[in-house]
Amino acid sequence: MAKKRGISFSGIYLTLILIIMYVPIVLVVIFSFNESKISSLWGGFSLNWYGELFRDRSMFEALRNSVVLGLLSSFSAAVIGTLAATGLTRYKLKSGKVMEYFATLPIMIPEIIMGMVFLTFFSLLGLPFGMVTLVIAHTSFCIPYVFLMVKARLAGLDKSYVEAARDLGASELRAFYDITMPLAMPAIVSGMLLSFAMSFDDVIISVFVTGVNTNTLPMKIYSQIKTGVTPKTNALCALIFVVTIFLCALSMRISKKK
Amino acid sequence: MKVKNRAAKSSLLMAMPMYVFTILFTFGPLIYMFALSFMRRQATWGVINEFYAGNYLRILEPVFSGVFAESFKLALITTFFVTLFGYPFGYFMAKLPPKHKNRAMLLMIVPFWTNSLMRLYGWIIIFRSNGILDSVLIALHLSEKPLRLLYTYPAVVVGMVYVLLPFMIYSVYSSAEKLDWSLVEAARDLGASKTYAFLTISLRLTMPGLLSGIILTFIPSMGLYFIADILGGNKVALVGSIIQEQLLRARDWPFAAALSVALMAATSLTLYLYRRITRSEDLEGLV
Numbered sequence: 181m182a183k184k185r186g187i188s189f190s191g192i193y194l195t196l197i198l199i200i201m202y203v204p205i206v207l208v209v210i211f212s213f214n215e216s217k218i219s220s221l222w223g224g225f226s227l228n229w230y231g232e233l234f235r236d237r238s239m240f241e242a243l244r245n246s247v248v249l250g251l252l253s254s255f256s257a258a259v260i261g262t263l264a265a266t267g268l269t270r271y272k273l274k275s276g277k278v279m280e281y282f283a284t285l286p287i288m289i290p291e292i293i294m295g296m297v298f299l300t301f302f303s304l305l306g307l308p309f310g311m312v313t314l315v316i317a318h319t320s321f322c323i324p325y326v327f328l329m330v331k332a333r334l335a336g337l338d339k340s341y342v343e344a345a346r347d348l349g350a351s352e353l354r355a356f357y358d359i360t361m362p363l364a365m366p367a368i369v370s371g372m373l374l375s376f377a378m379s380f381d382d383v384i385i386s387v388f389v390t391g392v393n394t395n396t397l398p399m400k401i402y403s404q405i406k407t408g409v410t411p412k413t414n415a416l417c418a419l420i421f422v423v424t425i426f427l428c429a430l431s432m433r434i435s436k437k438k
Numbered sequence: 439m440k441v442k443n444r445a446a447k448s449s450l451l452m453a454m455p456m457y458v459f460t461i462l463f464t465f466g467p468l469i470y471m472f473a474l475s476f477m478r479r480q481a482t483w484g485v486i487n488e489f490y491a492g493n494y495l496r497i498l499e500p501v502f503s504g505v506f507a508e509s510f511k512l513a514l515i516t517t518f519f520v521t522l523f524g525y526p527f528g529y530f531m532a533k534l535p536p537k538h539k540n541r542a543m544l545l546m547i548v549p550f551w552t553n554s555l556m557r558l559y560g561w562i563i564i565f566r567s568n569g570i571l572d573s574v575l576i577a578l579h580l581s582e583k584p585l586r587l588l589y590t591y592p593a594v595v596v597g598m599v600y601v602l603l604p605f606m607i608y609s610v611y612s613s614a615e616k617l618d619w620s621l622v623e624a625a626r627d628l629g630a631s632k633t634y635a636f637l638t639i640s641l642r643l644t645m646p647g648l649l650s651g652i653i654l655t656f657i658p659s660m661g662l663y664f665i666a667d668i669l670g671g672n673k674v675a676l677v678g679s680i681i682q683e684q685l686l687r688a689r690d691w692p693f694a695a696a697l698s699v700a701l702m703a704a705t706s707l708t709l710y711l712y713r714r715i716t717r718s719e720d721l722e723g724l725v
Contacts, residue, residue, distance in 0.1 A: 279457055291661055424553070
């Protein structure tokens with residue numbers, strides 16, 4: 181406790197790594213206000229690129245696609261994952277362990293494999309590539325996040341609440357709705373937020389399962405980085421970053437309420 | 439017995455959506471991939487339904503086995519640096535007082551949630567010739583000429599380490615947070631040196647977190663090809679990029695499937711070893 185106030189090695193180390201983590205992000209944001217089109221030279225402050233961004237219709241379409249995709253897949257994952265986590269914690273089914281293994285596979289094997297697997301399987305089924313295939317693929321890698329988080333939360337809960345409710349005559353459905361769900365809510369919401377973030381970030385799997393006309397935001401950014409970026413991309417990234425900070429703070433706040 | 443049966447039934451009912459979804463969209467596709475890897479490609483389009491092991495023999499050709507070796511090497515280098523930088527971070531973070539801990543946690547989560555392409559793009563700005571890094575180094579007289587790091591191997595390694603570092607930090611942190619610090623204090627009181635106490639107590643008790651961090655870094659780094667694509671130009675070929683090329687450009691799906699099966703075998707082996715070593719099923723700090 182002697183060096184409570186002093187500058188410790190660990191403090192310097194933590195700060196240094198955090199600074200390095202933020203330097204690239206901050207640079208992207210700074211250069212979004214750059215007047216010059218060349219992104220390594222500073223040409224004065226300007227908001228032009230934001231204006232340009234708002235006038236770009238294809239960008240908005242990509243943004244809308246990404247938001248819709250993120251919402252649909254994180255919500256489906258929340259429903260499927262929460263139900264499964266509740267069922268499997270309450271009663272140890274023989275099939276539970278095996279199923280859990282397969283259900284968590286999408287985040288355990290490299291994304292490129294999931295991408296290839298979906299591409300070949302969807303074309304075998306003859307599904308039209310586009311939003312539908314995107315939602316299925318994204319839901320499959322969002323389920324593990326919700327499932328694992330809710331499961332961890334339920335494992336730490338007192339089982340007697342549900343038992344008491346059942347003893348007092350509540351139906352199983354009612355006990356789930358009134359007891360289990362509110363208690364698990366912080367985990368459900370953080371699982372959903374994390375799922376949304378993962379879906380919003382994904383480019384590899386999306387590239388394989390999307391159709392010709394459906395672009396998501398990360399795909400758009402990817403192709404711009406490959407072909408040549410303008411500060412418009414920076415402006416877009418800066419806006420996404422603001423939303424990210426907001427989502428993070430929200431998730432932290434929710435998961436802290438225990 | 440009857441009550442138990444009913445409980446089992448309703449539990450199964452609740453888990454059913456996940457069962458169905460998983461069998462339909464994870465298990466099924468994986469089986470199909472496996473089957474596909476033993477088929478033969480049709481000259482123009484599609485595949486021929488007959489048993490064919492040639493795809494796997496083709497992987498053994500030097501061109502492709504070389505790519506596997508290259509991916510493995512990059513994954514090892516990445517994991518090494520991620521461990522080197524991530525372990526102390528997670529460990530120190532767990533030792534912070536609660537107020538600072540929460541702040542550090544939020545600061546850690548934000549980059550993790552930030553779009554990885556955006557973060558990599560930041561590195562392009564830094565590495566680009568005559569970019570930020572070159573200007574700073576020349577201004578400080580640390581370097582005479584621009585380093586031109588963009589599209590080099592070191593740039594790829596930096597990008598990989600940067601993107602995967604949070605996984606290690608979380609794993610180590612969640613393991614170190616559970617650590618009973620009084621054990622370390624007791625050892626110190628009994629005369630153990632700082633290093634000795636760390637090696638015998640802290641390191642051993644945080645080993646599950648460290649190992650799961652290694653797994654969570656190693657597995658994705660075998661497949662993350664877009665970082666090499668963005669920061670390495672076309673110079674660093676990885677299994678991932680070959681699979682993508684075979685799928686989208688060469689249209690040889692059976693060969694792409696065989697490559698994927700081989701990659702999956704390699705990663706499953708790592709996971710299996712992890713489970714054998716730690717005797718645990720869940721990875722520490724995954725979510």
